[in-house]
Amino acid sequence: MKKAISLICMVLIIGMLSACSGGNSEKTSKDDNKLTAWAWNINVPVLEAAAERYKKENPDFELEIVELGREDVYQKLTTGLQAGGQGLPDIVLVEDDRIQGYAEAYPKAFLDLKKYGFEEQKDKFPTSKTDLLTVNDKVVGFPFDGGPTGVFYRTDMFEEAGVKAEDIETWDQFIEAGKTIKEKTGKAMLGLDLNGDDGLYRMMMNQQGSLYFDDKGELVLTSEQSMNAAKVIKQLKDEGLVKNTVGWDAWISAMVSGEVATAPSGAWLSGSITGQGKDTSGKWGVIPLPAFEEGGNRASNLGGSNYVIMENTNMKQEAYDFLEFFSTDEETQLEAMKGGLFPTLNTIYDEPVFTEKQEFFTNQPIWQTFTQQMDSIPSVNYTGNYSVAMDESIKAQSEAVSGKVSIEDAYKAAEDRLKNRVK
The missing domain is CATH 3.40.190.10 (Periplasmic binding protein-like II)
Incomplete structure (x- = not known):
């Protein structure tokens, strides 16, 4: 009887520990209905500021930004893609010189933005960027900064x-x-x-x-x-x-x-x-x-970078809508310039900052x-x-x-x- 009671207690304890462990683990949008993004360095405050502005018009919007080192992002992205998308966020920052490699090696990894209306925004960016992001007739990312x-x-x-x-x-x-x-x-x-x-x-x-x-x-x-x-x-x-x-x-x-x-x-x-x-x-x-x-x-x-949306996100439209705002919002681009990033959004080039001495x-x-x-x-x-x-x-x-x-x-x-x- 004592052994049975001890066994029951052990199972209960293990269950409690597992529950506690689950509560402390890194959450993704699949768990808590919020978008998650991976980015590094000066890109993080730009994302944060854009998310705050976007939330004013979309009060239910939530974005969790996970700041990682540049190489850590690529290591975790590669590992996740090799595992069929396990453990990956909804949004990832990827540089120009890497994005074609990922899109070719993992053709089903990134959301095709053409299906969500990107063609309507295409003329706002230089062709060198939109050509770069068109892989196998899919548009695999939103242009961000250039070099x-x-x-x-x-x-x-x-x-x-x-x-x-x-x-x-x-x-x-x-x-x-x-x-x-x-x-x-x-x-x-x-x-x-x-x-x-x-x-x-x-x-x-x-x-x-x-x-x-x-x-x-x-x-x-x-x-x-x-x-x-x-x-x-x-x-x-x-x-x-x-x-x-x-x-x-x-x-x-x-x-x-x-x-x-x-x-x-x-x-x-x-x-x-x-x-x-x-x-x-x-x-x-x-x-x-x-x-x-x-x-x-x-x-x-x-140089230059872009934001991709993972195909296996359960918040495709939400991720697209935010990144469309992010990549075409002029205030966001001006925010990026403060950190040394150069915007590829051509509608902003008539702003005073571009002609100021x-x-x-x-x-x-x-x-x-x-x-x-x-x-x-x-x-x-x-x-x-x-x-x-x-x-x-x-x-x-x-x-x-x-x-x-x-x-x-x-x-x-x-x-x-x-x-x-x-x-």
């Missing part, structure tokens, strides 16, 4: 060297300007991590309408566009115009401490420069990326420089093999600038290796 590019430059160094930044229209002119600046000031033209990153190469490829793959998914590391980009990078190195900056911190430090004269990058770099180089206010300007030939395209992109940037309306190129950014095909292609591209760049092999041989070897890796 239109430009050359951030130190006006004080250019003035000391007698170089006018606005006269630089081509990469050849950029190199010549770099030589003059090096001669007059002793400073390098730009910082690059030639053995660890190929950001400049990617910008150059994008402005030529390409990347590691063409629009059909064929490798183009040995293409004319690739050779154009690689030759400029090698010439910059050979002319002594590059400061070796290994890693993000060294790159930023070289800019704000005055070790380099320029930084070709995405618009988002403005946040890092103004944040970490407060004492350099009034010593910066921005020009469009140089072209490969006079009159050539100077628009490119580096920025004291930090020598009273230049730098946002206008970026908005003017949004419609000219070529669409590119990242594919699901983007990360391995980047790995081989960086190896090729490192080998090419070392001088041990020719540029052509370095990129041919990389393309051959990549073909084996993506079989």
